[in-house]
Amino acid sequence: MSNGPWTDEENDLIVADYFAMLADDIAGRPYNKAEHNRQLQERIDRTRTSIEFKHQNISAVLKGLGEDWIPGYKPAFNFQMTLVDAVARWLAFHPDWLGRMPGMRPVTGLQEAAQLWIGPPPTLSNQPPPQELEQMLHIARKFDVAGRDERNRALGRAGEKRVLAHERASLQAVGREDLARKVRWVSEEDGDGAGYDIESFAPDGRSRLIEVKTTNGWERTPFLITRNELVVAEERRSEWCLFRLWNFSREPKAFELHPPLDAHVALTATTFQASFQ
Incomplete structure (x- = not known):
């Protein structure tokens, strides 16, 4: 051998x-x-x-x-x-x-509408060993994993749809049917550009502006965020949140990040605007 x-x-x-x-x-x-x-x-x-x-x-x-x-x-x-x-x-x-459609396993309507598991975001205290983390991040950078997920429109749309169902189910679970009916899929109804994908509510009626980022990968998979999303996050700190949906094609899990985002992630410029002088 x-x-x-x-x-x-x-x-x-x-x-x-x-x-x-x-x-x-x-x-x-x-x-x-x-x-x-x-x-x-x-x-x-x-x-x-x-x-x-x-x-x-x-x-x-x-x-x-x-x-x-x-x-x-x-x-x-x-x-x-x-x-x-x-x-x-x-x-x-x-x-x-x-390019395959996410969620290849069949699911029932009840499962689809159920609330998602929301856990803690990645931190220094729960990160994998340094050598292991560096190998994974090196691969992610080399093959532009964040860009790939961003370009996968089917994945992004399916993730937004799943979070929309989660938000409505969460409000219904606490007796706020009135608010659940008002939850809007902004990116679908109005198009991109608002700086968030879903307009929802907390049980007490406070506004929740949700930007959804979806991956089939693990919770530390890098993602892209636009300048406009960062601007809206800063301008509407008390309302805006990033909803990270991961392990999507198998058993979707999620965590939320609230502004300022640079308290949670390292923001790296990946493109630059070139202007004539």
Whole structure:
């Protein structure tokens, strides 16, 4: 059995095998990880343990890319960048994967309208080990994960629709049917440009201006925010909030960030306006 660095051919084979299992997992179809492992052993000169660990490496790469990964393969870090390149090659040959409609698992109307799980935002105290975090952030920067999510209009619209249902359900749960009926999907009804996507209310009637950012990835997946959104956040601090929806295609979870945003995240300029002097 080989114990040297994995070749591009080996990486391509195991990445394709991983995505085959992942597609089954997301769709709720049964699959046999042990059988997949045995079949790979017949095609590449690697042990069962080596293949198992490489599957965990792929989970780590996908986590860094803000993508779904197989829960049964816990992400294992310290992987080679050649594996990242192999995942990127697979995605390049299968553009429909990144463009797929979110929420591939069927859901009932009751589940769709249920309130979302709202947890604490990422902080220094709950961040992963530095080396692990740096590997994931490096991948996210290299492949512009934030830009990819922003360009995925189907993902963004589905996230906004889900938060709209959450806001209405939350108000109905505390007996504020009157306010629930007034919740508006601003970006859908009026178009982009308001600096927020949803106009909702707190139970006491105070205004909530919600900017939704959605990803299929983990809670620390980077996101883009526009200058206009930052301006509105600053001008209407008491009303505006950023609603971060993550793990969307499987079991959506969320947290909220309130102004000032730079108290929670590092804001990095990614584009510049060029004017003639």
